[in-house]
Amino acid sequence: MTVTVARTVAPGFEAQYLQWTEDVVAVLRTVHGCLGAGVLHPGPDGGEHQIVFRFVNGLLLREWERSTQREELMARAEDFVVSERVQRTVGVDDWFELSARAEPKRSLWHRIVTDVAWVFPVAIVSGLLVAPQVASLPFAVRAIISTVVITAAMRIAVGPLRSRLRARRTL
Numbered sequence: 001m002t003v004t005v006a007r008t009v010a011p012g013f014e015a016q017y018l019q020w021t022e023d024v025v026a027v028l029r030t031v032h033g034c035l036g037a038g039v040l041h042p043g044p045d046g047g048e049h050q051i052v053f054r055f056v057n058g059l060l061l062r063e064w065e066r067s068t069q070r071e072e073l074m075a076r077a078e079d080f081v082v083s084e085r086v087q088r089t090v091g092v093d094d095w096f097e098l099s100a101r102a103e104p105k106r107s108l109w110h111r112i113v114t115d116v117a118w119v120f121p122v123a124i125v126s127g128l129l130v131a132p133q134v135a136s137l138p139f140a141v142r143a144i145i146s147t148v149v150i151t152a153a154m155r156i157a158v159g160p161l162r163s164r165l166r167a168r169r170t171l
Contacts, residue, residue, distance in 0.1 A: 001055045006048040006085040013080030024073050028053050033060025122153045
């Protein structure tokens with residue numbers, strides 16, 4: 001379970017709030033089932049202060065939320081916390097592990113070769129079917145017509161096919 005608590009601090013009480021968050025994090029790190037805790041500070045333009053902490057499961061989180069330690073800490077914050085917003089999230093472990101499973105970015109040459117491999121058959125078919133029909137037209141017109149046909153085929157047929165195959169991780 002990951003919990004994010006966003007708080008708005010009364011003006012002039014930032015130093016007290018920062019000390020209080022250090023105390024909260026120190027206590028959280030000693031609580032059974034807590035996997036870690038940290039503080040996110042607002043940007044230079046202001047905003048909410050956030051505390052993020054993770055628990056092994058919802059039962060241990062509930063124990064913390066009902067503990068006297070937490071009640072005492074929350075009572076200390078009543079003077080300087082204006083508002084509070086809590087978000088609980090289950091199953092975000094993948095967020096922290098996705099970068100390890102990500103495929104490395106392909107090199108420029110690899111991307112070019114892949115694109116050529118997809119465009120080449122379309123260009124061949126276009127040359128066989130379209131070129132004889134426009135052979136008597138001036139070169140610039142033939143080039144424009146060929147470009148439009150190939151681009152349309154890539155956008156309408158080949159692009160969606162590539163996307164589906166990429167989503168299935170077959171290419």
